[in-house]
Amino acid sequence: MMASCKVANARLARQRGFSFIKLMLFLAVLAAGTWTAYNVLPVYNAYWKVQDVFESVSRNLSNASEEDIRAKLPDLFFVKYLKEGDLPREFYDNLEIRADGNRVSISSSYHVTVWLLGPVESVDPESDYDPKDLRGMDRLRDALRLDFDFEPHAETP
Numbered sequence: 001m002m003a004s005c006k007v008a009n010a011r012l013a014r015q016r017g018f019s020f021i022k023l024m025l026f027l028a029v030l031a032a033g034t035w036t037a038y039n040v041l042p043v044y045n046a047y048w049k050v051q052d053v054f055e056s057v058s059r060n061l062s063n064a065s066e067e068d069i070r071a072k073l074p075d076l077f078f079v080k081y082l083k084e085g086d087l088p089r090e091f092y093d094n095l096e097i098r099a100d101g102n103r104v105s106i107s108s109s110y111h112v113t114v115w116l117l118g119p120v121e122s123v124d125p126e127s128d129y130d131p132k133d134l135r136g137m138d139r140l141r142d143a144l145r146l147d148f149d150f151e152p153h154a155e156t157p
Helices: 002-060 066-079 089-093 137-143
Strands: 096-099 104-107 110-115 145-150 153-155
Touching: 002 066, 002 104, 002 110, 002 145, 002 153, 066 096, 089 110, 137 145
Parallel strands: none
Antiparallel strands: 096 104, 104 153, 110 145
């Protein structure tokens, strides 16, 4: 009787430990997913707002000139709660507006890099570097880097 109680207690102890390990693994996966979403969702949110502004410009300002549209864009971005820092400089450099009095075509393209663990430190993260040259934590930072290319576009139907 005593031996069977010891065996049952040993099984119970292993089962409790195994459940704790599963719980910790589940929480780690949940935390990683939450952290990734926390860093990626603002990037997509800014893109969706830009796309919405472009579509409203193509619908509502089809008779406006290119200069008028460029002058109104900051106000339209402000209405959508887009701050200047939400979009990279490359967005404004690649902004193309074609207006002929009846139709408007507006587009841009830009690149966003999300560093989940922060940018690499041993080299300039903006330069073209070889990932083989990285060491230690910089290798992990580079591996967990997410690159996004966006091309918002809209034109009057």
